[in-house]
Amino acid sequence: MVGNQLGWFSAGQSQSEEGADYPGPGSGEATITIESGDYGTLIGQKLYEADVVKSIEAFTRAFDANPAAASIRPGTYTLKLQMSAAQAVEALLDDANRTDNAVMVIPGETYNQVRDSMLAMDKFSAEDVKKAFDDPAALGLPDVANNNLEGWLFPGAYEITPESTPQSILTEMVSATVDFLEEQEVPESDWMRVLTEASIVEREVVYTDEMPKVARVIENRIADTTEVHGVLGMDSTVLYGVGKVGGIPTQADIEDDNPYNTRLNKGLPPGPIANPSQDAILAVLNPAEGDWLYFVTVNLDTGETLFTNNFEEHTANIKKFQQWCSDNPGRCN
Structure with missing residues (x-):
């Protein structure tokens, strides 16, 4: 496996002069696309096939010798034909040669x-x-x-x-x-639920380490039969239902009767409200332990969010947020 990744046993190598290198600096022009996940040998294969370098082995050797080579980014590059392998590596590290596509x-x-x-x-x-x-x-x-x-x-x-x-x-x-x-070995029957919950998690908090807490709140609220009665009451879903992607819901938003209004309808909305990150998905798959039923972000600048299982405490936390809005005119409109 290691040999293959380094290009020692590449099928294309047998067609090149093993270890040979052009003197450079090269001439003409070649367009090369580096994709996410391409290793040194895969990049070398592409450069060799385009006649940018004389052999895959020479490029691999130059790649390994340059500590910065691992930071070569995916993209489409304009390079010269018949460059030395070391120059090819340097060219791939120069953003001037990369088209940000x-x-x-x-x-x-x-x-x-x-x-x-x-x-x-x-x-x-x-x-x-x-x-x-x-x-x-x-x-x-x-x-x-x-x-x-x-x-x-x-x-x-x-x-x-x-x-x-x-x-x-x-x-x-x-x-x-x-x-x-x-x-993550998520059963296909759970895909929509996981993505829906993860999308809500993604839109509700700023900090990654708070995502598992929000995921737990979602589960707790859906399961609750005595206090919130299965109602999520998430602002993010209310906003999505009226075509907004941020801000604070207005009273009209809250009263708008649509399938995504989780203040009016029990349980999850009919589908995701955004594209969730890996962190949000993992939070849903591994929610934090806790009995929280409420949370509110009390500072829109820092993203500070307070969690509780007590409605009175939650009410007090909402007042903290309202005070922040009062202290920062125009930020909560």
């Missing part, structure tokens, strides 16, 4: 926000982007998703290659979500 999915974004980001990049036509988002069945969504993309676009950076289409990139995002759920 990544579609970013930020944890907590909705699929509409991801779509807007793709449109803003001006890499695809608006028609192709719309077509891809309007045909979720073609993106490899599992049946349990009910053709709803929300929650299934795994956060991360997705490189745009010359062959990329909006459909191929979205398919990669969906596949990454499915792969992660399978890696």
